[in-house]
Amino acid sequence: MGKIILTGDRPTGKLHVGHYVGSLKHRIKLQNSGDYDETFIMIADAQALTDNADNPEKVRQNIIEVALDYLSCGLDPDISTLFIQSQIPELCELSFYYMNLVTVSRLQRNPTVKSEIQMRNFETSIPVGFFTYPISQAADITAFKATTVPVGEDQLPMIEQTKEIVRRFNSVYDEVLVEPDSLLPDNKACLRLPGIDGKAKMSKSLNNCIYLSDPEDEVKKKIMGMYTDPNHIHVDDPGQVEGNPVFVYLDAFSKPEHFAEYFPDYQCLDEVKEHYSRGGLGDIKIKKFLNTVLQEELSPIRARRKEFEKDIPAIYEILKKGSQKAEAVAAQTLSEVKRAMKINYFEDQDLIQAQAKRFLENIPSK
Numbered sequence: 001m002g003k004i005i006l007t008g009d010r011p012t013g014k015l016h017v018g019h020y021v022g023s024l025k026h027r028i029k030l031q032n033s034g035d036y037d038e039t040f041i042m043i044a045d046a047q048a049l050t051d052n053a054d055n056p057e058k059v060r061q062n063i064i065e066v067a068l069d070y071l072s073c074g075l076d077p078d079i080s081t082l083f084i085q086s087q088i089p090e091l092c093e094l095s096f097y098y099m100n101l102v103t104v105s106r107l108q109r110n111p112t113v114k115s116e117i118q119m120r121n122f123e124t125s126i127p128v129g130f131f132t133y134p135i136s137q138a139a140d141i142t143a144f145k146a147t148t149v150p151v152g153e154d155q156l157p158m159i160e161q162t163k164e165i166v167r168r169f170n171s172v173y174d175e176v177l178v179e180p181d182s183l184l185p186d187n188k189a190c191l192r193l194p195g196i197d198g199k200a201k202m203s204k205s206l207n208n209c210i211y212l213s214d215p216e217d218e219v220k221k222k223i224m225g226m227y228t229d230p231n232h233i234h235v236d237d238p239g240q241v242e243g244n245p246v247f248v249y250l251d252a253f254s255k256p257e258h259f260a261e262y263f264p265d266y267q268c269l270d271e272v273k274e275h276y277s278r279g280g281l282g283d284i285k286i287k288k289f290l291n292t293v294l295q296e297e298l299s300p301i302r303a304r305r306k307e308f309e310k311d312i313p314a315i316y317e318i319l320k321k322g323s324q325k326a327e328a329v330a331a332q333t334l335s336e337v338k339r340a341m342k343i344n345y346f347e348d349q350d351l352i353q354a355q356a357k358r359f360l361e362n363i364p365s366k
């Protein structure tokens, strides 16, 4: 059995640096490691519609944005299969059968679903499609027999739920599905990058994101305006490092070689933190350093994006080819699933012959 990656994103907006350090960067490393037989990267438009049913245009517009973000970060369509979820009808069929293996109360206990219901004020009227999206996510993963799902921390309950569905399916029917493992980035700061306003999470609706496609001056403006320690008023005041977004970002983005190059007064991030805690190090100085570090990471991405933007039809073509390839794989799994579930009537000559015999001999059905 091969090592197979599947992961994806909802196309509800452009991707931001939180997506980048939380998952995208990791995917590209895995893609380039040569350790995996297949890498499937999915634009989860059908899942995006589960809480944007009344806004299909938003989802439609953002498919190309996410695809551009993928390609400019280094996902390579010659290695990874990039595809669009809604173009793989087999995923719906799988979801429909998996629904029989999951209880309502189990879905209600899914922590990610729980907090999303709260966030969206769905408490009194949850769309069924939204409520059941963890099941469709299990279909996404198992359709490709994925062994590895590189995701952010908030997706762990989905992988857990997928594993349960796989175990249940394999024990009730037959060993067809593969139990996936999640893969998180090793760097703790990358798990959840705060918004530039200091809120726990970057979110489009909070307007606190740095987007991969933001121009250089926009990134700079956002960093210079970033929330830091509100009690660090004078340079000499002791500053709080813990939970300070500027330092979380530095934890996520700075590399040892950056200090000699851009911040020679310090040998490493710990020295910077130490000085800040002690007092005497101003926010502007660290923000300028962060800006340099972040621009270094983002500028090649931005440059590649400009190139890809010149031929948009070619990107739709990449997604179309990827979707065709993905559908062939999902169709194979679906056929195994249907055989295991005994709903493969027309390919089952034994069944047809046995039924014929039964009626000839007048044997009552079971």
Ligand code: TRP
Binding pocket: 006, 007, 008, 009, 010, 044, 047, 137, 140, 141, 149, 151, 155
């Ligand atoms: N739920 C993921 C998100 O919100 C998107 C997604 C859909 C996904 N299906 C998936 C991620 C399967 C990993 C595996 O970003």
